Amino acid sequence: MGASNLKCRECGAEYELEARYVCDRCFGPLEVAYDHGDLAADPHQLRRRIQAGPQNIWRYADFLPLANQPGPSARASSRSGLPAGCTPLIRADRLAERLGLREVWVKNDAANPTHSFKDRVVSVASTRARELGYEVLACASTGNLANSVAAHGAALGMETYVFIPSDLEEQKILATGVYGTTLVKVKGNYDDVNRLCTELSGERDWAFVNVNMRPYYSEGSKTLAYEISEQLGWETPDRIVAPIASGSLYTKIAKGFSEWLELGLISGDVPTMNGAQAEGCNPVASAFAAGQDFCKPVRPKTIAKSLAIGNPADGPYALDLARRTGGSIDQVTDDEIRAGIRLLAETTGVFTETAGGTTTAVLRNLAERGDIDPGERVVLVITGEGLKTLDAVKGTFESFEISPSYDEFVDRVEGVRARG
Amino acid sequence: MAVKVKIPTQLRAATGGAGELEVSSGTVGEVLDALFDRHGELRDRLSDGDGGLRRFVNVYVDGEDIRFTDGLDTPVADGQEVQVLPAVAGG
Numbered sequence: 147m148g149a150s151n152l153k154c155r156e157c158g159a160e161y162e163l164e165a166r167y168v169c170d171r172c173f174g175p176l177e178v179a180y181d182h183g184d185l186a187a188d189p190h191q192l193r194r195r196i197q198a199g200p201q202n203i204w205r206y207a208d209f210l211p212l213a214n215q216p217g218p219s220a221r222a223s224s225r226s227g228l229p230a231g232c233t234p235l236i237r238a239d240r241l242a243e244r245l246g247l248r249e250v251w252v253k254n255d256a257a258n259p260t261h262s263f264k265d266r267v268v269s270v271a272s273t274r275a276r277e278l279g280y281e282v283l284a285c286a287s288t289g290n291l292a293n294s295v296a297a298h299g300a301a302l303g304m305e306t307y308v309f310i311p312s313d314l315e316e317q318k319i320l321a322t323g324v325y326g327t328t329l330v331k332v333k334g335n336y337d338d339v340n341r342l343c344t345e346l347s348g349e350r351d352w353a354f355v356n357v358n359m360r361p362y363y364s365e366g367s368k369t370l371a372y373e374i375s376e377q378l379g380w381e382t383p384d385r386i387v388a389p390i391a392s393g394s395l396y397t398k399i400a401k402g403f404s405e406w407l408e409l410g411l412i413s414g415d416v417p418t419m420n421g422a423q424a425e426g427c428n429p430v431a432s433a434f435a436a437g438q439d440f441c442k443p444v445r446p447k448t449i450a451k452s453l454a455i456g457n458p459a460d461g462p463y464a465l466d467l468a469r470r471t472g473g474s475i476d477q478v479t480d481d482e483i484r485a486g487i488r489l490l491a492e493t494t495g496v497f498t499e500t501a502g503g504t505t506t507a508v509l510r511n512l513a514e515r516g517d518i519d520p521g522e523r524v525v526l527v528i529t530g531e532g533l534k535t536l537d538a539v540k541g542t543f544e545s546f547e548i549s550p551s552y553d554e555f556v557d558r559v560e561g562v563r564a565r566g
Numbered sequence: 567m568a569v570k571v572k573i574p575t576q577l578r579a580a581t582g583g584a585g586e587l588e589v590s591s592g593t594v595g596e597v598l599d600a601l602f603d604r605h606g607e608l609r610d611r612l613s614d615g616d617g618g619l620r621r622f623v624n625v626y627v628d629g630e631d632i633r634f635t636d637g638l639d640t641p642v643a644d645g646q647e648v649q650v651l652p653a654v655a656g657g
Contacts, residue, residue, distance in 0.1 A: 337656075340656035360655065364657075457631065459653060459655060459656055459657050
């Protein structure tokens, strides 16, 4: 494999590729380091190799921290687990027009097996967990991860423990329990759940995908950058707008572009990176606005529950990335989030959850603020599915109720519309 | 009664394998100093050398992140529990 070791982002200490996420010396986060050897020697050959791969993230296995390509062979990797990725990149001309921009694309990651980008990270974490000999998968989740871990456990035949805040949306709870998992509702917010899971991961021999497997897990988000580049014809976009919860997705998208630029696989630059948070859970956006390089934790209170991490692990790195690429990290109100969901739905036909509403609302604000040059190619990263947060759109539109009568239709529907 | 301090697995090499230690009550800073006096290696791991904590260290008193209270000045009474955990999990 191309992965060579785990390396501390703070002090540079190196470790074997095992289930380990914290530097013993300084408590800094560990990240996978790679030695791609002669892969960069022939970018054309490398592109052909990727294009000949399966229609899922395993086409990028060379750039992921796995000992082996999953499945019986590269071509048959779709028979292993619950393959994720290869989601649509949609040209969103009507959205662009509404915002006064020329070129906007929507990366619709709701089109994954459990309807969020989490299938990418869980595919990598669960496959690596198998390689390391684990039999139990676990996670601390705001909902989407819960769905994905339960489903991947079912597909791989692994036992799963899923820990969630007890006040999660009903849709996300139901779409987890259905796969057959030990579902634990914790009385508290996500940060409480995370604290419990951090403690548990030291006491149980389980693969917690976002705790002790976090270095592998987070690498899965790079595949969003790989796909976007490949779908744009081996070019980087000018700008990415993506949501921020822990900051892992946001920073790993940039890492994906950087890696491929270094290998000469794609042309362009690392895009301007814009991050999106909800005002009710804004530790990274506040720190950005205040010019700080660290985040003060907050107690979340927002409808964007999938982004409700008050104590974001990758906050400092997200701040650094936004500043380094000339981007920003913005926050929007719950009403703007609802309007963002409607805007995306009405102009693209994509119905996203509250996290996507947050991201769309931030794109709208950036456009209105004049931060985006009209000539830019912008990619909006939509990470999850609207059917999981239905309550958010209740009351945002009106409907008509009539008897099955022609006259009533003319009078009470067409008549009202004509008058309205 | 004293204060119980929970030590994460990553730091147990520095405490001779102990996952829980007992020290006298005081502020969080005093509780940690008492730990450092007993197990000197913990100081290097947790302290930023400037009187604060390293940025990827979380400390809780009875489950409450000390950044929501008075940080290292947060009082810890007899019978309360202090927990030290890595900050990089989750998301």
